[in-house]
Every structure is written in structure tokens, then in C-alpha cells.
Amino acid sequence: MSEPPVKVVFLPSGRRGPVAPGTRLDQASRQLGADVQSLCGGQGKCGKCRVRIASPTTAGASLSPPSAAETEALSADELADGWRLACQAEVRGNVTVDVPEESRAARQVICKAPAIKAITPNPTVRRLQVQVPPPGGNPPMADWERLKAALAFMDQAIPPAPDIPGLKSLPAILRQGEGRVTIAVHADGRCIGILENADAPLAGVALDIGTTSLAAHLCDLATGDVLATASAVNPQAIFGEDVISRIAHASAGTEASDQLHRSIIKAVNDLLEALYHQSGISPDATVEMVCVGNPCMHHLFLGLSPVGLGLAPFVPMISQSVSISARDIGLHMAAGAGVHWLPLVSGFVGADTIGALLATAAEWHDKTVLIVDVGTNGEIVLAHENRLRCASCATGPALEGATLRHGMRAAAGAIERVWIEPETLAVHCRVIGDTPARPVRAVGICGSGIIDAAAAMLKAGVIGPNGRLNRNLQTPRMLAQGNRLAFVLVPAEESATGSPIVIDQEDIRAVQMAKGAIHAAGRLLMEAAGVKTVDKVLLCGAFGSVIDPVAATIIGLVPDIAPERIVAMGNAAGDGARLALLDRARRIEADRLARRMEYLELTLHPRFQREFAMAMFFPHKKAIQSFKGLS
């Protein structure tokens, strides 16, 4: 017998409702649609889900006693004041919970309109109107056999085995329409659905599954128009922030792996609902999906265990492009709808990289170009003389704004640009969503913000080429917190949180690690190809469209190149998915690209560690000054 539910209220969102006693606050937040963020997967380690009980005197009765993780993360005063970690505290009785600004997941900005303009659709599935003759003959011909006869008369190729689930509505629609039916026909001849509305467009979905966020576009397959766009946080984040922790979670067994699978499928179904709602397109007219994502996202989406991706020699279960029936994974689309994943390259280089290459082909074809896709993992491809060499490196989520002291995703309140006056060290920040009419105060720092901040601090001498914060700087912005230095971007009185927003030594180290890895990977790829310089660097990924090429140059994210040769490509992987959705020739091109990829395994490279260590240094001030005019 389960205990009666208790009532939980989240403020300021006001989301409220009954939950079962014993539910953790982060679970309750998910159940009730509140927005407590969870970055470390509920391990009590990141401290990003701090919440405060509105009525602390009763907290003892309404929540479980503080866990070891909580007494570690929170001071005795904070605990007494009602502060708790949402991923630790379990509900025992009715409770009201204050979610402070910095613990809210908020709505993300990545959901921009897609970048590709003109495309001539050549879709895999098209619509066909068929006039089916009435039953005749002896015995009278069955519905499907009459449809087949009509298709044969139209010189359509018809595969021998019909797909029964896609044909369920045939008898009813045949009778309603007096023999006139509109079907969805696959390029291989399969009739994959009977369309209830003969006039509605046939639609498909391009889906980009990132480790951190999901973005989906619903497209008219005949015109290529984007009919609706939706995005969401990847709900697997609660099981771990990066690919490695997701794999670790899945390693617990089939149930844990299935849990990750179910969570992403549910999120995709939610996105589909949002797309249907926005566009008025019905699920039965949504006949195709093309997906990109890294190998771990690919495996979890398909219901495959990702465990092999986490163990040497890091092989995927399958790397060729995969087509699966949408109904096999429970997606709410047409019964005969297919889901196509672009191919993987290796256990680390995924369909997202192939998608990015597909979308940027015009930029790198016949040139020497470095394509850099930065997310929680970094993938770098060097196109040179008709060869494609690629490498992958762990960058950590610092460049996505996560794991920093005051890091956050690119949502409203995130600092995205930083400029420091060289003489006064006054700091100017641009905050996402901030307008003169409606000011938004800073909450934290996102990925492009940290790159900008690091570049600005370097130029102003706040940090040296080795990344050390300059302890001797005479400014109230340099705080010593214990034996840890931190530089204040926004003082407490100007921030939305009431605490100063700082960048500390650890944050700078995280940026150095990330940029060092990418820089070293690029350099070794160039060395393998025997090139000293590249014509262009393409920056792709969720933050690719907002990163400042000058800042990227200043911190040395990519091997020495003038800022004007760095091009921000936006979410090229997602664009690649859309191209492959609308033009089936691009799927074949994607398969060819995957086969052309030569993989450079950095962990086995004899000089990677040395290059990496060297690349962690920032350029000297003198080198930076040559870019000054551009800044």
C-alpha cells in the first residue's frame, strides 16, 4: 500500500501538484513541469540544483534529513536557512520550494531558424493520388489487390510484400472516397501510408540530438519549407552531463540503458507533438525522419547499448547509415514512417559530424579547410586534396557553458560577450535577452561568453599566457576566495542572483584544456596531411553561430589563422539532417563521406600529449596585439 501523495509547490514558476512521498525534489520538478536544473545527473556533486525551502522551520518534517552530499555542498548556516540540493532531498510532507535564478533550467536560445535557404527537394517519400476500381471479379478482388492493380496501371514499381500496419485505414478511406485514395509512396515503391487528408502536405522531421539539447524541424517534403521548429533539453542530462557519464549509467545493465532510451524517445515524441501543434500537420502525414547525433546519442535513440562505446577499442554496434521503422521505437508518426540515421565514422565521431560536412560541403570542397564541431566532445575534420581526415577529442562541457563556476547554457541572462577596458579594467558584458526596454540582469556565463571573457582577460593582462590569474593586479575585481583567485565580471549588486558572477582559475583551466585539445587535434591533422596552413576554419555546433572569430583566434582555439578566415556555420549538423531529409541523393553522399573519412586516433598518437600540453598555453600578448585592430 503506497502512502497518500503530498503537495509540492515550486516558486516562482508556481508549478504545483501531488507527488508520492519519497520523491526527490528534482524528480518532483520534472513531474510537475517546474524548471530545476540538474547537471551532474543527480549525484549531488555539481551543486547546480540548490533550492530553498520557503518555510524552513517546517523543513525537518517535509523533507528527508540532509544527505552526506548535501552537508558537503552546503554550509551549516545554509542548511539552517533552508537550502537543499534538489537531487538529494526527498519529499516527506507538503512543501513549498523556492528555485533561485541560477538553479533554473530556463528555455534555451539554440532554437534559431535554420540556415539553409534554397534547396530543390528530391524526397524519399512522395504523395500519389490513385483511383482504385470497385470490387469486381469472382471472387471480388480485395482492397489491397485493387490498389496494387491501379498502381501497376500507373507503371508504379510495387514491392511484393505490403506493409500491413501502414495500410490499416485503406478499407475505410477507399469506401469514404469512392475509390479515390492518396497514398504516401517510398522511392523503393513501398506504400507506406494512406493519407486521410488528400490535400495536406507530406511532412518529414530533421532531428539533431545533442548531448545537451534537441532541435527538430518539421519540413514540407515537396517544397522544402520549414513548417515548424521545436527544441528541448535532452532529458538524459539528469543521468549525466556528458557522453561518458551516460555510458557509465547505461553500463549498470539493460534496465538502465532502456531508461535512457525511453527518456529520449519520450522527449522526441514531445517534440513531435509540439511540431504537429504548431503546424497543424497530422502524424499520419509525417512519413520520414532523418537524425544526426554523436554515436552515444545514436545508440541510445535506437535502443542499442552504448557500453561498447566506452570500452577500448571503442567500437559502435553499427556505423553504416541505419533505417528503422518509426513504430519499432514507438515514435508517434505515420504507421509506415521510416527513421534514417546518417552514418557514424567511429565510436567518437558520429552522424553529427557527417551532417556538418554535408551541410558545409560547398565551403570545404576542393579547398584546405578545418571543420571544427565543438560540443561536449570536439570533432575536427581536415579537408585537403580530396581527403578527409578526422579526429575527436574530449573537450568537456566548458565551451557549452556547463561545469564553469557560473556557467549556464545560452539562455536568457547568460553573458555572451565580454569586453574589458585595458586601463581601468572596467568590464562590459552583453547579456542574452537584455534590451533597453526590458533589461535582463546577468545570471551566468555561456559558451561564447567564456571564450570572449578569456580573450578579453588575456588582452587586458588579467591572465597571462600560462592562464594564471594575475595576483598582483590592483583592482577590486580580483577576489581571493580562500587560496583561489577569481575575477569578477558582474558584481553582486548588478547580477540577477545577488552574488558576484566570476571567472575563477578553474574556469580558465577548463577553457585551456578544451581549446588545447582542439588546437592540438587540428595541428596533428594538418601535420598528417602535410599542410602548414588552411584556407578556412569552419566553426560548427550549437554555439558556432555566436562565437566571435576574433576571440577564438586570440585564445588560440584553432591553429594560427587570421580571424577573417574563421567562419561561423551555426548548427551545421542539424542543417545536414535537413538536407538529407529533403534530398535523398544527400543520404548517399553522406554514406560516401563516412567511407572517405580517415580517422586519426589521438590517444594513440605519440605526440598528442606534448602538443596538447603546449596548446594549453595562450598566445603571448605581442601575438595578440596584431589582432587588436580587428577587435
Place this chain on the structure above:
Amino acid sequence: MSEPPVKVVFLPSGRRGPVAPGTRLDQASRQLGADVQSLCGGQGKCGKCRVRIASPTTAGASLSPPSAAETEALSADELADGWRLACQAEVRGNVTVDVPEESRAARQVICKAPAIKAITPNPTVRRLQVQVPPPGGNPPMADWERLKAALAFMDQAIPPAPDIPGLKSLPAILRQGEGRVTIAVHADGRCIGILENADAPLAGVALDIGTTSLAAHLCDLATGDVLATASAVNPQAIFGEDVISRIAHASAGTEASDQLHRSIIKAVNDLLEALYHQSGISPDATVEMVCVGNPCMHHLFLGLSPVGLGLAPFVPMISQSVSISARDIGLHMAAGAGVHWLPLVSGFVGADTIGALLATAAEWHDKTVLIVDVGTNGEIVLAHENRLRCASCATGPALEGATLRHGMRAAAGAIERVWIEPETLAVHCRVIGDTPARPVRAVGICGSGIIDAAAAMLKAGVIGPNGRLNRNLQTPRMLAQGNRLAFVLVPAEESATGSPIVIDQEDIRAVQMAKGAIHAAGRLLMEAAGVKTVDKVLLCGAFGSVIDPVAATIIGLVPDIAPERIVAMGNAAGDGARLALLDRARRIEADRLARRMEYLELTLHPRFQREFAMAMFFPHKKAIQSFKGLS
């Protein structure tokens, strides 16, 4: 944490074993191979599954408290005495259960060892051991790509698109077996499963879905051996006894149609569990199913609405043979398992008729033969001069023993043979399961029993050629119940039920309707073919193996033919399913047979009504006497 299993013993069968607490007694009976019958689909309505706890004093502890359905169906005294409904009571502790005669399903006659002996298997799916090389190359090759390379090396055809759900366990089994895997390969090259146990046989299921009962054989695909056999009542019976009432139920809408679909799928999954339990074969090694059944059973099984089968011009949604993925309809088999339905002929003549033709081909090929398949519907095929003409007629379930006053299926206690002494009118009955060592009293009358009884009553003058019971007969066996006459086969004191077992005027009428329809259909087919007589009559269907050719001749079931030319073929439809399961060439043969069938629509035939009315009469005594010597 699941509770430890408890021990259940069924008497008098002695079947015993552990079951999980919370298991219903009828489920426990199925799991342990005991024989509690279940007619209303476990709704607690029919009261046919009454059982008694052997030790009533402890019943409170070992079973769930009586449900509302039980307190309705059983008196307080009965409950106190340990009586329960098996479909309601859940096991809580060790318990011994007495199954009374009338609640035993007994072993049905249809579930006999299948008749086909020698068959050289040529299955669609076979087992293949593959040694997969370790990952090598740069990047290291994925699991599937390495398996594909190994298969290519063995000159296996490999279709371009792999079936992901069937390959889920590949990475784990590759690593456990150091690269040695056993796969199930379809004839078209598809790898449809990874076998966990490399030595267990690859199995398939032949399933015969009757309107009234289901019969399944689990076969070793490599040897053709029947590994296990199971049968059950079609649970759709609660929605209507015959095809017409099932269609009427489905006409209420999608939900009603889905309800019928789910109920048959659940029943088939239960049969599969029983087959797995009996044989020790695991679901992942069960890679194929071949089904036969009438068009309504076909549509409901596949999740298609049968409504079109009930409206003129009575067309099926599809009539060609159908292959569907077992997972698409939720069958508990290998993830990549396929389900193949033999083709339909028309809205009334189904895959069961094709199966029967397939199994009896040697008997009718190049001859003039009438093949009669009698179930709730009758299908008659005339093979003559390389043409196959068929007709279908409603017979009602009388010849299956259902709807008669004391009708029952061919289970223990059913009267299957009747002989009446012409002078004394003494009746001698043969009862299924009755042996001198272990006498079984009569419970009711099955299909072959009613035909035998009608023939005997006709010969003894108990009924006349018009089917009327002879009111003037001076015998205590002739009872007048109200204004309805009945003839007593077994008096109350000799029956198992304590009531007399009788055949009344309605029962005789039902037999006349059924035999009249079959007789008229046969006659009109012969007329269409221009033949006066046939070489042979093959009786197929659930009761085909036990029907007495002489009795069939006496009542005029088939157009005039000497009894020695009537051959009982048993459940030929189910045999046909097994042939098609084991030999893929037979599936092509079945498709050809379906295309050869010429259909005679009796309802449109100008003389059917007259022929039918005439055929309802029984032959005159004089005609019967000519057979006497044979009886």
C-alpha cells in the same frame, strides 16, 4: 523484489510446480499443464472453471479473498466448502486444487499429434555460426560491419539494410563468445536474430486460428520434429460465437475491433508461453510463425478491421499471403521473427481452406475430389480436371458440438459415437476418455457425436426423413419438455452431470441446416463442373478425424457417395500451416493454389435456396438400409 514462488498441485491430474504469488489459478493451470477450462475469457461469468481447494480450512491463507464475480457465482456454502473460480482466485501460498470433471478442458481431440509424417524441411530461416574477426582498422570496424564482412567471406547474401531490433544483443554476445556468434538467417539473407544458445534448435510455430479454438505446434525448423503442442479456446468467443457476430462486434468502431485483436494476440502469447514452457525453447530461438484461419480470424489477428467482410461485396482488405513482423503485433518471439499468413481466397474462404488443400494435395491431385472443411463455417472445394472450384456456406457451430442443448467440444466426457438398438431403442454411447480401467461418464455431445446420433436416430426411426422426432414412439427415452420433444441419450443417473443428456428437436434442426448447406454447396459445385459423381470426399476440420463416414453418408452430409470413398483427413488446415512452416516451397504452392481457386457465390446462385431446402431432408429409410451392412 519478487516474492518466492509457492507450490500448486492440481488433482486429479497431479500436475504440480512452483508459481509466482499473485498468479491466478487458471494461469497456474496453463503454466503447469493442468486442465482447468476457461470459456468466458477469465471474466468470472461462465462459472465453467469451478475448482475446489483440497484443504478448505487453509484456503484463506493460500488464495486471495473471493472476488465479486465469485460471490455472485458461488453460494456462501460453496465458498465455505472451498469452491472457487479458477479465473478469479489468486495464489498466495502453497495450495492443492481439485479440478472437478465438468471444469476440465481435458485434452482436446484436435490437439492430437499432427498427422503428417515424413517431411524434408526446407525452412525459411536457418542457423549459421559465424566467427567474427576482432575490431581492427582505423577507425576500428563496428560490430555489425565486422559480422557483415564475415558473412560476405562465407558468400552469404546480405541485404543492405540490417534489422536493428534483431541485432540488439550482438555486441554482448560477440564479446562473451570471443567473436563466435550464432545467427538466424532468413532465406532472403536478412540476419533476423542473434542466438544466445548456439546449440538450441531454431524453432517455428504453426498456428491454426479457428473461430472456436486455437491449436499451435512448435517445430524444430531443421528436423521438422514437433517439439510441443498447445491448444486453447479462442477468447474472442465471448464477443460472439461465429464470424458474423465477431464482425458485428467489430463494427462498433476501432476500439471494439482493437479489443478483438488484442484478445487473440494475448491468447497466442499464452500459447507461446505454454510451448516454450513445455519444450524449453526460448523466445529468441523462435523465429517464424505460419498461420491459417478464416478471413475474419486473419483480419483480427493482423489488427485489420473485419467490417468489410460483413458487407456486400464481402471483400477482404488483402487476400495475398501476408508477412508481418512478429513485433508489429506484439508476439513474444525473436525480435526479428516473421509471421506468415497463407493467402485468402475471398471474404469467406480463407487461409484455412488453402492450408487444407496444401495438406491434402496428394489425395485430390489429378482426381475428382470434394474437399469439405467443416467448422462454424463450411468451405467446400471441388478438384476436377486441374480446376479448383470452391464455395462457402454458413453451417453454424452445431457440427462442432457448440450451441446444441448439451453440446461440448471433443474433450473428455463428450459422447462421440452413438448406436441405438432398433427394437429396444436402447442407446449405447462411446465417451471420450472412457476406459474400463478408468470410467468416464458422459458430460455432453461433441460434433462427431451429434452426426452419429442423428444417423442412429434416423436408422432406428426416432426421427423421420423430415427430421421430426417421432412423438408416437413408446419409450421412456422420449421426453416431452413443455411442447418440445427430446430424446434421451444418457439418463440422469448415468451422466456425469446428474441431468439427462438429450438431443432435442432444435438440435436436429441445427444438424439439418448445417448438412443441408454443405450438401447443396457440394451438389452445385459438381453441377458447375459437370460431374455426376466424385472419386472421393475428404472431410477436414477439427472433427474431420473422428467423424464416421457411414454416419456422414446416412445423414447425407455430402452428395450421394459410398461411405468407403469418404476419407477423414483430420485438421488438414493446421497440417497445411505446418507444411508451409517447414518447407518454404509450400508457401509458393499455397499462393498458386489461391490464384487457381474459382469461387462460386452461393448466395447469388439462382437455385441455391431450393437445393438447400431439399438437402435439409434426411434420406429415406430405404436408402439408408443399403448402408446397413457397413454400419
